[in-house]
Amino acid sequence: MLPTAPTRQALRHLRRICSSGQLATRTHPQHSTSQSIQPICGAAARIRVCQQRSISTTRRSLQEAHSSSSTRSTGATSSAASIPDITNFYTLFPKTLTSGPPPSGSFHIPLGPLKREFLQLQSQHHPDKYTSQPTAHQKSLALSSLLNTAYKTLSDPLLRARYLLQHNYDVDITSEDNSTHRDLTDHETLMEVMEAQEAIEEAQTQEHIDALKEVNHARIEQTVKLLGDAFEKGDVEAAKTECIRLNYWNSLQQGLHEWEPGKEVRLIH
The missing domain is CATH 1.20.1280.20 (HscB, C-terminal domain)
Structure with missing residues (x-):
């Protein structure tokens, strides 16, 4: 089940985030397996680094925007919908994932309710609602990108498992510079x-x-x-x-x- 495609504005925003630093060049390790099993890793590695940096930068951007909005009383800023809890991907969907990630919650996720909550949040925070409010617009762009990434990750058992290993145990199962x-x-x-x-x-x-x-x-x-x-x-x-x-x-x-x-x-x- 694929998430809603990001807008061109969101893609440009992500490209700007990703271009802020150089991507590391990695060399794929040697394997003793049959040569017929050929990994396709170069582009995937660059995408993963880009995604990790964009998620981190997006989270910082949202936190800064949230802090800024809490100290202002202007109508433009207060009119934007309140930001959901961005502690992790699970807290973004509190109605569906009430118990949080395992081991406190279940690894299994009901995809129907998750999709409904995702669509509701995307509608609530859609960037087009804030085109006349620069600060709120930038915040909604960042949140929309984060929601897309979180929904795609949690909807797929493999991506979900990789995320949990990285987030809960600091284990990067996709790393290509180890064995x-x-x-x-x-x-x-x-x-x-x-x-x-x-x-x-x-x-x-x-x-x-x-x-x-x-x-x-x-x-x-x-x-x-x-x-x-x-x-x-x-x-x-x-x-x-x-x-x-x-x-x-x-x-x-x-x-x-x-x-x-x-x-x-x-x-x-």
Whole structure:
């Protein structure tokens, strides 16, 4: 389920934020796995750095705007809708996520209520409402971008797991300058991934691909359940392992959707 696309103004705002600092250039680590498993990481790394900086800058901007608005009594400033709690992605949606993130709350999120609250907040804080009020307009642009990112992250189990590991435990599972994947990907998982990859590449009919989709969908459901159990128990090591496994299964599912006879399967991790 995809979030509402950001406006051009929001995109320009994010580009300005991202251009404020140089993106780090990273070199992908060496892996002992089959060369046929080829990560697509360069652009993804730059996007992640940009997103992290934009989220941080957006949060600071909102905090400054909120502080400023609390000390003013002018009609233009007070007319803007009050800013929601921006402590973390969960506090942005207090009606849906009343218990907060795990382990206090559940890893599972009801997507229907989350979407309704997201749309309500976006409507309430839409930048077009404040085009004549520069301060309120800038604040609503920043909040709209943050809401989009938070909704997209929480709606996807893999992105949600990565966020929780980063936010709760300061673990960046997407880091490409360490051996996280190599250390946490056990031999059994690696063999299962390679066998599934080969099965896709050797498939000759759509019926065969549809059968493989069902098998992989079951893998995804089981891994999401184990991932939720790990977060709700506070088991960080298990959460990291299942997060990496889910990333492989999602990548395989993408390969199944893009299947063509004889086409190489490229996994993103």
